[in-house]
Amino acid sequence: MNHYLKMLLTVALLVSTVTAHATVNVLACEPEWGALAQELGGDQVSIYTATNALQDPHQIQARPSLISRARSADLLVCTGSELEIGWLPILLRQSANAKIQPGQPGYFEATAYVQKLEVPTRLDRAEGDVHPGGNPHIQTDPRNFLPVAQAMTQRLSQLDSVHAAQYAARHQAFVARWQAAIKRWETQAAPLKGVPIVVQHKGFPYLERWLGLREVATLEPKPGVEPNSGYLTQVLTQLQGQPAKMVIRAAYNDGRSSEWLTEHAKIPNVVMPFTVGADAQSKDLFSLFDTTVQRLLGALK
Amino acid sequence: MRYHLLGACSLLLLAQPASAASDADLAQIRADIQQMKQIYEARIQALEARLQQAEGNANAAQISAKQAQEQVAQVAATPAPAAPAGSNAFNPDISLILSGTYGNLSQDPDKYRMTGFIPGGDIGPGKRGFSLAESELGISANIDPYVRGNLNLALTPDNKISVEEAWIQTLGLDHGFTIKAGRFFSSIGYLNEQHAHTWDFVDNPLAYKAFLGTQFGQDGVQLKWLAPTETFLEVGAELGSGTEFPGAARNRNGVGSVALFAHVGGDVGVSNSWRAGLSYLHAKPHNRSYTDNNLAGSEVTNAFSGNSNLGIADFVWKWAPNGNAARTNFKLQGEYFYRREAGSLTYDTSASALTSAYASSQSGAYLQGVYQFMPHWRIGLRQDRLDSGHVDYSLNSANLSAANYAPQKTSLMLDYNPSEFSRFRLQFAQDKSRQGASDHQIFLQYITSLGAHGAHQF
Numbered sequence: 225m226n227h228y229l230k231m232l233l234t235v236a237l238l239v240s241t242v243t244a245h246a247t248v249n250v251l252a253c254e255p256e257w258g259a260l261a262q263e264l265g266g267d268q269v270s271i272y273t274a275t276n277a278l279q280d281p282h283q284i285q286a287r288p289s290l291i292s293r294a295r296s297a298d299l300l301v302c303t304g305s306e307l308e309i310g311w312l313p314i315l316l317r318q319s320a321n322a323k324i325q326p327g328q329p330g331y332f333e334a335t336a337y338v339q340k341l342e343v344p345t346r347l348d349r350a351e352g353d354v355h356p357g358g359n360p361h362i363q364t365d366p367r368n369f370l371p372v373a374q375a376m377t378q379r380l381s382q383l384d385s386v387h388a389a390q391y392a393a394r395h396q397a398f399v400a401r402w403q404a405a406i407k408r409w410e411t412q413a414a415p416l417k418g419v420p421i422v423v424q425h426k427g428f429p430y431l432e433r434w435l436g437l438r439e440v441a442t443l444e445p446k447p448g449v450e451p452n453s454g455y456l457t458q459v460l461t462q463l464q465g466q467p468a469k470m471v472i473r474a475a476y477n478d479g480r481s482s483e484w485l486t487e488h489a490k491i492p493n494v495v496m497p498f499t500v501g502a503d504a505q506s507k508d509l510f511s512l513f514d515t516t517v518q519r520l521l522g523a524l525k
Numbered sequence: 526m527r528y529h530l531l532g533a534c535s536l537l538l539l540a541q542p543a544s545a546a547s548d549a550d551l552a553q554i555r556a557d558i559q560q561m562k563q564i565y566e567a568r569i570q571a572l573e574a575r576l577q578q579a580e581g582n583a584n585a586a587q588i589s590a591k592q593a594q595e596q597v598a599q600v601a602a603t604p605a606p607a608a609p610a611g612s613n614a615f616n617p618d619i620s621l622i623l624s625g626t627y628g629n630l631s632q633d634p635d636k637y638r639m640t641g642f643i644p645g646g647d648i649g650p651g652k653r654g655f656s657l658a659e660s661e662l663g664i665s666a667n668i669d670p671y672v673r674g675n676l677n678l679a680l681t682p683d684n685k686i687s688v689e690e691a692w693i694q695t696l697g698l699d700h701g702f703t704i705k706a707g708r709f710f711s712s713i714g715y716l717n718e719q720h721a722h723t724w725d726f727v728d729n730p731l732a733y734k735a736f737l738g739t740q741f742g743q744d745g746v747q748l749k750w751l752a753p754t755e756t757f758l759e760v761g762a763e764l765g766s767g768t769e770f771p772g773a774a775r776n777r778n779g780v781g782s783v784a785l786f787a788h789v790g791g792d793v794g795v796s797n798s799w800r801a802g803l804s805y806l807h808a809k810p811h812n813r814s815y816t817d818n819n820l821a822g823s824e825v826t827n828a829f830s831g832n833s834n835l836g837i838a839d840f841v842w843k844w845a846p847n848g849n850a851a852r853t854n855f856k857l858q859g860e861y862f863y864r865r866e867a868g869s870l871t872y873d874t875s876a877s878a879l880t881s882a883y884a885s886s887q888s889g890a891y892l893q894g895v896y897q898f899m900p901h902w903r904i905g906l907r908q909d910r911l912d913s914g915h916v917d918y919s920l921n922s923a924n925l926s927a928a929n930y931a932p933q934k935t936s937l938m939l940d941y942n943p944s945e946f947s948r949f950r951l952q953f954a955q956d957k958s959r960q961g962a963s964d965h966q967i968f969l970q971y972i973t974s975l976g977a978h979g980a981h982q983f
Contacts, residue, residue, distance in 0.1 A: 275848075276795060276847065276848065278847040278848070278849050279847065279848050279849045280849060280851045283849070283850055283851045283981075284981060285843075285850070285981040285982065285983045286980070286981060286982060286983055287790070287792065287798045287843075287983050288757030288788070288789075288790025288791060288798065288799075288800045288983060289755075289756075289757055289790065289791050289792045289798060291751065291757055291759075292751065292752070292754060292755060292756065292757040292758070292790075292791075293755070295701055295751045295752075295753055296753050306978070309978045310945075310978060310979070310980065310981035311980070311981045313980065314980050314981070314982065316697075317673070317694070317696070317703075318703070318751070319697070319751070320695075320697060320698055320699065320700070320701045320702055320703045320749075320750075320751050321697055321699065321701075322696075322697030322698070322699040323697070323699075324697075325696060325697045336602065337601060337602050338600050338601060338602050339600055339601065339602050340602075349944075349946060349975070352944075353945075365600060367596050367597070367599060367600045368600045370596055370597040370600070370601075371597050371600060371601035371602070374597070403596065406596065448944070448945075449944070450900060450901075476849055476851070478851065478852050478900065
């Protein structure tokens with residue numbers, strides 16, 4: 225027995241010391257943070273994204289493939305605010321990777337750098353999927369990417385100080401392009417100001433604040449709770465007195481309740497990409513917001 | 526700046542020896558100073574103008590930078606409010622599982638036995654009628670920067686408390702190593718590590734009941750190593766007291782049980798993921814006693830001493846369209862068990878106490894599929910089959926028979942999950958564990974969890 229154990233240890237140590245890192249291994253919990261890390265890190269980073277745009281980032285299991293990616297990650301970039309509460313803690317524990325544990329430079333939570341909306345004043349599971357830290361879907365407002373990008377650049381420079389100048393330069397270039405893009409999107413989206421909308425899941429408070437959209441109804445009676453027909457009828461009745469221009473949902477959401485509303489309220493049903501990679505048009509961060517704004521404007525016509 | 530120059534000039538003036546200076550000299554000096562003053566003032570004015578201009582430029586630059594920062598400021602986080610102070614701020618995560626069952630069994634559960642297998646502990650199908658299942662209280666937190674602690678207490682319906690798990694585990698020991706110590710469910714097989722409330726059926730497969738006494742817990746240490754590869758590969762070893770079935774209570778120094786396991790896993794495309802494993806468990810029970818019926822049909826207590834070696838092969842395959850399990854998903858899992866035991870068996874320990882050689886090789890397996898056909902609803906089917914294999918009682922075959930029987934069980938379940946934290950289940954089963962007595966079982970069950978968010982284990 226002792227003999228086997230020794231052999232095992234020797235092999236393990238050998239393998240783990242041989243693997244030297246030329247680049248920063250980034251494990252991104254969601255595609256938007258993977259895309260941002262790519263913008264800021266360029267060739268210096270190698271990115272693996274744990275989820276895709278068609279997956280509900282909360283409903284993920286700590287799959288073996290994710291555990292092995294967490295094992296070799298130098299930097300973990302996640303949303304935080306309990307979005308990944310079901311699976312990230314297991315990944316962290318099973319990864320046996322000291323670098324990415326909470327509090328270490330390798331642990332990065334995007335929501336720590338932006339002002340959260342919908343911070344609950346009452347914590348009770350009877351209220352559905354409430355997030356104690358506030359609504360985690362911060363990626364629907366492009367302005368949120370500025371403080372996150374700044375913090376992520378600092379983190380990359382801290383982990384890989386040799387390339388700090390490159391990160392700083394890439395950051396500066398990104399910020400310039402991003403600010404110009406925000407200006408462009410804001411100009412394009414001007415007609416959306418004050419437009420009443422219905423959302424399927426409470427996933428868009430940041431988008432609404434940014435573009436001045438007015439959320440008049442939610443198809444889920446409580447966050448994460450699917451509506452029954454009675455509740456949908458109630459929403460429909462409400463919309464007769466307070467009409468909305470469209471109903472929006474994320475690409476990964478089940479479309480049935482939105483489609484039902486489209487059919488009965490005769491308002492367009494808009495599938496938002498929600499993050500990078502949801503459809504052919506939303507292939508990076510810039511085209512994500514191009515698509516977002518275009519979809520909303522398209523539904524307004 | 527100007528005052529400094531003037532000051533310097535006055536000092537210069539004072540430094541002149543007053544006695545040596547005539548009126549004409551003084552006038553000359555005054556004129557010179559006046560001239561110098563004018564020149565400097567002009568220069569200073571020019572410098573000031575330039576400074577003002579530069580300041581203006583800087584301001585302009587600052588204003589545009591400010592505009593950029595404004596966008597950040599609109600959304601950037603304000604410093605978090607001061608953390609709550611007080612002695613309870615470090616309270617650990619607490620979770621509580623509440624569960625209950627209604628059982629309708631056609632055969633008497635008190636007479637449950639698995640024909641051809643030595644029973645390991647309480648492996649019956651549960652009570653008839655309403656019964657409370659174990660309420661499980663979980664407490665866990667990081668202890669310090671190095672270890673995490675976890676306690677799982679099972680509060681049993683007959684008002685007892687048992688410690689299911691109580692362990693400490695290293696936090697990011699690095700190089701892929703994790704060490705766990707205390708009482709823990711062994712990592713052998715696939716289902717062994719999972720707590721009852723996460724099972725896809727009301728009960729554990731027959732193979733777990735027959736070979737592990739439902740679930741194998743170690744009091745000992747575990748060392749696990751995760752390979753730095755893209756494909757998941759984990760190997761581990763456990764040393765334990767070996768006091769739980771297939772081991773037995775012992776009063777000896779050293780190691781009573783050894784477990785080795787290896788798991789591999791990965792994804793196939795975006796919709797499929799899998800894990801497979803091989804495990805080995807060795808125990809050395811001394812006087813592991815159990816009750817059985819002898820050839821005359823009366824109940825006797827026997828005891829086994831010797832070596833017990835168990836091998837397990839397991840796999841699980843999960844499918845969800847685009848990897849999004851929220852709407853539909855499917856899970857296929859199966860495990861195969863093979864056990865050899867060799868040593869001595871004492872027949873009727875309380876009376877005749879005849880000891881002779883004993884050897885057995887037995888196997889078993891189960892295969893199950895669970896399909897979530899629409900949000901919140903799942904249906905599952907499980908097939909169990911054991912093979913009593915070869916049992917050699919040697920001289921004791923005069924009193925005990927080696928039944929050649931293959932216990933089987935078919936279970937069908939339907940569950941409804943209103944939220945992530947609650948589950949209601951209906952299960953039908955036909956249990957042919959007992960030769961010649963097929964047990965038709967109907968179960969109704971609720972399982973709920975409150976407190977800390979449950980883990981989405983694979």
